[in-house]
Amino acid sequence: REEQNESNKNYHPTSADVDEEWVTAHASQLSRMLPGGLLVLGVFIIAAPELAKDIQNALRKLVFSVEKSVVKKRLWKFTEEEVSDRVALHVCSATKKILCRTYDIQDPKSSPKPADWKYQSGLSAFWLSLECTINVNIHIPLSATSASYELEKNTRNGLTRWAKQIEEGVFLINGQAKEDDAELLEGQKKSSRGNIQHFNVKVLTQLSQSSGHRSTATVQVCSGSINLKGAVKCRAYIHNNKPKIKDAIQALKRDIINTLSDRCEILFEDLLINEAPDKKNSEREYHALPHRVFASIAGSNVMLCDYKFGDETAGEIQESFFEMLDQVVHGEAIHIAEEINTGKYTFLLGVLFGVFISLF
Incomplete structure (x- = not known):
C-alpha cells in the first residue's frame, strides 16, 4: 500500500x-x-x-x-x-x-x-433582459416516398424553415418598432444597481410571402405529419454599454430558435432511451416537449435554464443544476417558464401516421 x-x-x-x-x-x-x-x-x-x-x-x-x-x-x-x-x-x-x-x-x-485574463466583479449587474412569448404552430409533412419515418430529421427540416420565419420577423420592443441602429436604452430611465432592466418583446411573423417575392408550390404525397404546437417563453441578455436594437433582437432571435430546437432534441433523446416497443407502429402518437425552467445562480443576476419533463421532481431539477454548474440551486430560485396545458388537441383527418408534439 x-x-x-x-x-x-x-x-x-x-x-x-x-x-x-x-x-x-x-x-x-x-x-x-x-x-x-x-x-x-x-x-x-x-x-x-x-x-x-x-x-x-x-x-x-x-x-x-x-x-x-x-x-x-x-x-x-x-x-x-x-x-x-x-x-x-x-x-x-x-x-x-x-x-x-x-x-x-x-x-x-x-x-x-x-490574451489578457482579468476578473471583474458585478459584471452582470447592469445587463439588460429581453423577454417574449412565442406561439408556435408548425406543421411538418412526412413524405409517403420516404423509406422510413426519420422523425428527428424531418422535424429539423421543419424547424429550419420556421427559424427562417423568425429571422425575418418584426420585433416590437415595449410595443415599438425601432431602427436596427438605434440604441436600445434611448429614452429609457436608468435602473438602480443590482436590478436588471427588462424589455417586453412581441414577435410578428409573415403568414405568406409578399407579392414582390416569387415562390413555387410543391405538391407532395404525404402519409403523415408532425405538429408542434404551444407557447414558448424566451429570454435574452445584453450588455448596457450603448447596446443597439439589432444586437438585442439578434440575441432574442437566437434564444427563440435554440429553445425549440433543444426541446425537440431532448425529446428524441428521451424517446430513444425510453420508447416502448409496442408504440413504434401506432398510428398516432402524442408527446409533450420538456418545459423550460429558469434558475437564479449565485453571484450573478443572469438566470440560466434547464428542461424538465412533467414527471420530473424539483429535486431532480436541483440535482441537474448542481451536476452541470457545481452550485446548489434552492427550490425558491427555480421558475418554471410554462404551465402545463391540460386541454385536448384535434388531429387532422386523413393522417395515417401522426406525431403530435406539445410544447406544454
Missing part, C-alpha cells in the same frame, strides 16, 4: 488523460442552459507546470472540438461582424498562474494568440 501511495504521488496527468468526448458533451449540455446573448466561449484546464506544452496542444484540440459540438445542430449562423475567437485557459496547479490564449475557430489552422 505504501508503494502504491508513493506511486500516486509521483503520478502526473498528461494530455492523454483529457476525456474529449466528456468535455464536448458537457459543453453541448451547458450550451442548452444558456439564454440568448450567452455562448460557450472556450475551455480551461488546471494542470501542473511541467505539462504546459502538452496541455496547450490538448487545449487547442478541445477548443475546436467544443465549438464543432456546440454548433453542430444550431439553426442559425454567426454574422461576419461577430468575433470568432475562442479562449483556451491553462491554470497552473502549483503557482495558480493563468495562461490565456485564443484561437480563431473560423480558421482550422489558426495559431494561438496571447
